[in-house]
Amino acid sequence: MTVRAARLQRTGLGLAALGRPAYINVGRGELPADRSVEAMRAATWAVLDDAYAAGVRWVDVARSYGRAEEFLAGWLDARTPADVTVSSKWGYAYVGDWRVDAPVHEVKEHSLARFTAQWAESRALLGERLALYQVHSLTPDSPLFDDLPLQDALAALPVRVGFSTSGPRQADTVRRALALERHGRPVFTAVQSTWNVLEPSVGDALLEARSSGAHVLVKEALANGRLAVDPPAPLAAVAERDDVGPDAVALAAALTRPWVDTVLLGPAGPGQLRSNLAALRVPDPTADLAGLVLAPEAYWADRAALSWS
Template structure:
C-alpha cells in the first residue's frame, strides 16, 4: 500500500471525510486525566492549532479529560471551527480525581453531559458523540435510546461506542446506527481483532486508543520493529502508527501528545509506505510478543 492510499480520507458515518491520522487530546491534561498538563494553556492552544495547520481533520476529546479542560481548550483554540474539521467527544464517565472514574449511563445523565459538551465546544451539534463506557446497570436500549433522542433533536450527528466487544456492537447496531468504535488496539494488543473485522464489514470507523501501547511501542520496542524502523529511517512509534494505517482501512489512530515535535513525528508516519516484507516481519513479531 502506498502513502497516498494510506492517507486517503475515511467517510466517518458514511458522510464526514476525515484524514485517517487524527489528534487525541488526552495528552493535554494532567496525570490521571486530571487538571491541565501545562501551566500556560496557550501551549495547548498553540498545539491544537498546529495540528489543524498540519492537516489534521479529526480531533478526539472527552468531557472527563480534566474534567472539562480538554473540551474547553479545543473551543478556545479552534472555534469557530474551519470547514471540514470534525470534533469527536465522549460522555458517560464522571471523574472525581486522578485515575478515579465512575460510569454514568442513565439517560438523564447522558443528556446532561451531552448538553454540557455542546456548551463547552460552542456548537449546536456534536459531529460524533461516543458513549465512553456502557453502563452495566442501565439497559443498553435506554443508553442508546437517550443518544437517539439527542440525535433526533439535532444535538448529535453520529453515535459512537467505546470499549465494547463484538457481541455488544452487534446488539447496539440493532438499536442505533453506530458510526465508530473506540477500543484499545495496537501492534502488541490485538484482542479487539474481531471487533475490527466487524467494523470493516460494516464500514464503521475504529479509533484505536493507546495506538502506541501507552509508550511500549516507542524507544527500544523489539528487534523486528526496530529493524523495520531502521530501514525506513523512522522511529519505532512511526512504524507502529504506519502499521495501523496499513493493517485496516477503517483504523483511524488519534495519538495524543503535549509536544509539537512529537505531533509532527506522529503525522509523518502517514507518509511511510510499508512493504509486504515489513508487514510480514511485524506480524510475526506480534505473534511471538
C-alpha cells in the first residue's frame, strides 16, 4: 500500500462547520452567503460527494451540529454507499434556532435523560449505519464518571461507544474514561481528542489508548482553522517548501502520528477539501514544527475566545 493510500484510509470528514449556520471555525468563506437550511444542505452534500469520490469513507457528526445528522442521512439515502462508517455524538443540544447571531448555540448536559433522548434521535436518522456513538466533549469533572446507570446504558448500546475530549486536561480524561468498566467490560473503546501542532499534550495518552485497542480519532488538527488562516512562520515555510497550503502541513502532522486511526477534516467547501487532501503527500513535518507548542491552558483560552459566525 502506498503512503497516500494508507493516509487516505485514516482520513475522515467532520461536519461541524457545515451542519449549522454558525460555528467557531475561522476561514469559512467557502460557505454559501445564504445560510438557509436548503443552502447548507446543498453545501454539505457537495462536500460529501467530493470526499467520497476522493476515497474518504468516515463521516463524523453530532446531535449539536445543527442538522448535520439529517443532512448526512439524506445523502446516505440518496447515494446509498455501502462502505461509509458513521460516528456521531451526544451530550450537547443545538439551541441556536438556525441563527448566526444566536446568543447561545449549544447547551451541554451529560445525563441519562439527555443520552436516552439523543440516542433515539440519532438512531432514528442514521439507523443501522451508525457505527460509533460518543459522549460529546467529556472533561474530568463530568457527572458521567459517577453516574453508574448512565454508564450501564452506554455499555449496553449495540454499537461501539466512545467519547470526545476538550480542555487542558484531555490526557486525564482519556485515561480516566478508558479505565471505566461495567460488569467486567470497558464502557469505552474509542476516543476523539483535539491534537494539533499547537496543542499536542494529549499525545501520550492517545498512544496508550491505541495500545489498549481503542480506536483513536483526532479532531481540530487545524486549531479551528487558525493554522490555515494565520499559520505560524515555521508552518508557512514548510507549506511553501512542499508547495501546499498550511492546512495540508498541519493535517500531515496529525496523519503521521503512529497512534492515530482517523484524522477528521472539517472543510467548509470542496475547495478547502481539496486543499486538506494535499496532506496525503506531505512528508512528516514534525521536526520543523516542534517549536510551536503552547501551554495547554493558553491554547484553550485562545480557543474559548473564538466567536461564532
